[in-house]
Amino acid sequence: MNGAVGILSREFDPTAVLAEPLPPILGGREVNGVNEEEKGNGRRQIVLGRNVHTSCLEVTEPDADDELTGDKDAHMAGVLARYRKTLMERTKHHLGYPYNLDFDYGALAQLQHFSINNLGDPFIESNYGVHSRQFEVGVLDWFARLWEIEKTEYWGYITNCGTEGNLHGILVGREVLPDGILYASRESHYSIFKAARMYRMECVKVGTLVSGEIDCAHLKAKLLENKDKPAIINVNIGTTVKGAVDDLDFVIQTLEETGFTRDRFYIHCDGALFGLMMPFVKRAPKVSFKKPIGSVSVSGHKFVGCPMPCGVQITRLEHINALSRNVEYLASRDATIMGSRNGHAPIFLWYTLNKKGYKGFQKEVQKCLRNAHYLKDCLRWAGISAMLNELSSTVVFERPLDQEFVRRWQLACEGNIAHVVVMPNVTMEKLDVFLSELMEKRSVWYGEGREDPPCVAGEIGHENCCCGCGGLHK
Numbered sequence: 001m002n003g004a005v006g007i008l009s010r011e012f013d014p015t016a017v018l019a020e021p022l023p024p025i026l027g028g029r030e031v032n033g034v035n036e037e038e039k040g041n042g043r044r045q046i047v048l049g050r051n052v053h054t055s056c057l058e059v060t061e062p063d064a065d066d067e068l069t070g071d072k073d074a075h076m077a078g079v080l081a082r083y084r085k086t087l088m089e090r091t092k093h094h095l096g097y098p099y100n101l102d103f104d105y106g107a108l109a110q111l112q113h114f115s116i117n118n119l120g121d122p123f124i125e126s127n128y129g130v131h132s133r134q135f136e137v138g139v140l141d142w143f144a145r146l147w148e149i150e151k152t153e154y155w156g157y158i159t160n161c162g163t164e165g166n167l168h169g170i171l172v173g174r175e176v177l178p179d180g181i182l183y184a185s186r187e188s189h190y191s192i193f194k195a196a197r198m199y200r201m202e203c204v205k206v207g208t209l210v211s212g213e214i215d216c217a218h219l220k221a222k223l224l225e226n227k228d229k230p231a232i233i234n235v236n237i238g239t240t241v242k243g244a245v246d247d248l249d250f251v252i253q254t255l256e257e258t259g260f261t262r263d264r265f266y267i268h269c270d271g272a273l274f275g276l277m278m279p280f281v282k283r284a285p286k287v288s289f290k291k292p293i294g295s296v297s298v299s300g301h302k303f304v305g306c307p308m309p310c311g312v313q314i315t316r317l318e319h320i321n322a323l324s325r326n327v328e329y330l331a332s333r334d335a336t337i338m339g340s341r342n343g344h345a346p347i348f349l350w351y352t353l354n355k356k357g358y359k360g361f362q363k364e365v366q367k368c369l370r371n372a373h374y375l376k377d378c379l380r381w382a383g384i385s386a387m388l389n390e391l392s393s394t395v396v397f398e399r400p401l402d403q404e405f406v407r408r409w410q411l412a413c414e415g416n417i418a419h420v421v422v423m424p425n426v427t428m429e430k431l432d433v434f435l436s437e438l439m440e441k442r443s444v445w446y447g448e449g450r451e452d453p454p455c456v457a458g459e460i461g462h463e464n465c466c467c468g469c470g471g472l473h474k
């Protein structure tokens with residue numbers, strides 16, 4: 001992006017400004033409400049009820065003569081220039097979260113001056129005229145075609161994030177099957193369990209395979225235990241930590257085998273992570289409304305690459321009538337989770353879908369999978385435990401020993417494992433820099449006589465673990 005920030009560079013040369021340093025990790029002291037423990041490799045412990053404000057940028061009252069002196073404007077411009085520099089540096093060293101940071105929306109900068117709001121239903125014009133519904137519906141049609149549902153049969157909207165898509169999908173499921181039990185694998189995103197709490201639904205956690213996929217044998221057992229209640233099932237099209245893709249066809253088969261007829265189950269597909277990657281991977285189970293699924297959601301700021309959080313949720317029109325209410329004040333229908341909705345997001349999505357097209361996404365998917373294999377192979381050659389699921393660009397490996405390295409590369413960690421999600425902006429060159437830094441650090445962490453790297457056989461399988469345990473200890 002250049003457009004809007006270009007205004008700044010007329011007066012300020014951001015390259016001449018130092019980036020804000022990363023806030024320090026202080027042993028035993030709190031940074032941003034988080035107690036940094038020295039023990040446990042500096043892993044963070046969050047102390048509830050103690051918010052700390054150390055790195056806060058204070059809002060100050062304007063002085064009476066600010067208009068004349070311009071001091072305040074100069075100060076604020078300086079803060080923004082430094083912030084921009086930090087963003088550039090942090091963008092360069094980002095590997096852990098599945099965000100595609102590679103895009104150029106310069107052409108859309110002209111729209112920043114408008115308060116674009118698509119409140120209400122995308123398909124019903126509200127009285128508020130500064131909206132972008134025409135873009136929104138265009139984007140929704142594109143996704144409907146991708147997931148094989150007729151224009152006349154789907155309903156959907158552009159959400160604020162993948163979580164909102166999940167909250168909506170589960171809600172539709174519950175409205176269609178009010179006494180249904182929610183089934184989700186234990187490696188599902190936390191938003192699924194949040195939905196269960198919010199809607200006070202009975203929720204059954206289903207076990208997973210080492211790959212992170214839902215264990216259909218366990219699902220079957222749980223379904224049989226609860227045969228008297230309908231089933232609302234969350235299927236992961238890419239789990240957050242291991243990038244595992246649940247086998248949608250096998251889940252449907254399991255439902256059939258246990259005697260659940262189509263009117264007694266509802267499937268929501270959480271495609272936040274890979275929803276837009278799987279259609280372009282040959283061997284992947286296809287997400288399609290030709291199968292008995294109820295809804296699919298995807299995040300717009302992940303693989304697609306949007307500069308603000310957003311997402312897409314698509315469901316069947318027949319279901320939405322169970323959920324919606326007319327609202328006279330809006331002159332619209334209320335079927336969304338949020339009221340006001342970001343009207344800029346659909347334009348960003350529309351822009352990037354137009355630019356890239358199916359072919360462009362396919363190329364990017366191939367590049368990501370290739371680079372992910374490269375990273376996994378390099379790690380293994382170097383004797384570092386690592387796993388990469390077949391349909392995934394998420395490389396799971398041993399958690400780096402020190403927190404500073406984790407923070408430098410913004411890795412996501414869970415227990416003894418960390419991951420890198422290879423997105424289109426993660427090039428081989430970037431991976432090489434990361435790998436060489438990791439090797440160098442490891443020789444310090446695990447040099448002669450020091451501790452051993454962690455055993456991760458329990459998390460990623462002994463065939464992927466290089467600690468020498470041979471899978472004996474877990």
Ligand SMILES: *Cc1c(COP(=O)(O)O)cnc(C)c1O
Pocket residue numbers: 160161162163164166188189191236238239240270271272273299309310311
């Ligand atoms: C990221 C993610 C979500 C949530 O998406 P947000 O856009 O961050 O709200 C949900 N499910 C999975 C599998 C994810 O990876």
